[in-house]
Amino acid sequence: MLSYRHSFHAGNHADVLKHTVQSLILGSLKAKDKAFVYVDTHAGAGAYDLASKEMEKTGEYLDGIQRLWQQDCPAALDAYIAVVKKLNPSGELRHYPGSPLLAAELCRSQDRLQLSELHPADFPRLESLFRGDRRIQIHKVDGYANLKALLPPIERRGVILIDPPYELHHEYSDVVNGVMDGLKRWGTGTFAIWYPVVQRTDVSFLERKFSAAGLPSTLQIELNVLPENNRFGMTGSGMIVVNPPWKLASTMDDLLPWLATALGQYADANYRLNWLVSEG
Numbered sequence: 001m002l003s004y005r006h007s008f009h010a011g012n013h014a015d016v017l018k019h020t021v022q023s024l025i026l027g028s029l030k031a032k033d034k035a036f037v038y039v040d041t042h043a044g045a046g047a048y049d050l051a052s053k054e055m056e057k058t059g060e061y062l063d064g065i066q067r068l069w070q071q072d073c074p075a076a077l078d079a080y081i082a083v084v085k086k087l088n089p090s091g092e093l094r095h096y097p098g099s100p101l102l103a104a105e106l107c108r109s110q111d112r113l114q115l116s117e118l119h120p121a122d123f124p125r126l127e128s129l130f131r132g133d134r135r136i137q138i139h140k141v142d143g144y145a146n147l148k149a150l151l152p153p154i155e156r157r158g159v160i161l162i163d164p165p166y167e168l169h170h171e172y173s174d175v176v177n178g179v180m181d182g183l184k185r186w187g188t189g190t191f192a193i194w195y196p197v198v199q200r201t202d203v204s205f206l207e208r209k210f211s212a213a214g215l216p217s218t219l220q221i222e223l224n225v226l227p228e229n230n231r232f233g234m235t236g237s238g239m240i241v242v243n244p245p246w247k248l249a250s251t252m253d254d255l256l257p258w259l260a261t262a263l264g265q266y267a268d269a270n271y272r273l274n275w276l277v278s279e280g
Contacts, residue, residue, distance in 0.1 A: 010048035011061030014237035023080040028245035037158035041143025116143035151185035197236035218277040
């Protein structure tokens with residue numbers, strides 16, 4: 001099934017959390033001069049027009065990036081916000097980067113990007129966006145299958161972002177299996193997995209599977225902006241990060257209270273920061 005289009009959801013509260021964590025991981029990798037690889041298993045179209053007909057139907061960005069647009073944000077958000085501002089030089093929020101464009105802007109000339117996308121409408125948009133950028137290879141293949149060809153990378157350093165649509169229930173098992181297989185090929189890589197909070201039982205499934213899988217250190221970061229109800233769609237989202245950079249937990253510990261206040265849509269908006277597998 002390939003019905004999911006991120007163009008309906010770009011810039012929402014889940015994107016803010018995901019792209020915050022993504023930018024922090026890339027920033028940590030850039031602390032060393034040595035090259036790294038960025039792998040995106042579900043890349044999407046790469047960039048989004050917030051004035052598009054899709055966004056007019058949902059307007060989800062209004063409770064996401066729009067809330068941060070005119071705020072004085074914490075310094076830890078600087079790299080992420082700077083990319084969004086670069087796309088909107090007039091000062092009016094109109095364009096938003098998907099995870100591939102955010103990565104392309106934050107990666108350096110020596111770094112490589114490997115992007116996978118199967119959707120027949122999004123793949124050509126992704127190709128067009130990055131045409132001529134020699135750092136980037138774009139694959140019209142299943143993202144999990146492509147990991148077998150890409151891992152281990154020649155750089156030995158890098159991050160894999162796994163951000164599936166979760167349209168079908170088996171995708172939660174697919175994520176676990178994809179990460180486990182990837183770690184067998186590249187045990188020292190950072191794996192960053194995004195998940196929605198729709199049914200708490202699905203989140204609990206991921207927590208149990210990753211906690212019991214014998215993984216390296218694994219951090220869970222979650223932000224809930226609406227009360228859970230199991231009926232009306234996504235109320236929050238999270239990131240599970242295997243082999244996280246050593247400062248990520250402390251940075252998110254500082255950021256999450258601010259994000260909950262900035263993005264919360266009810267008085268009890270909340271967050272969680274847990275080690276599913278302890279450091280060391």
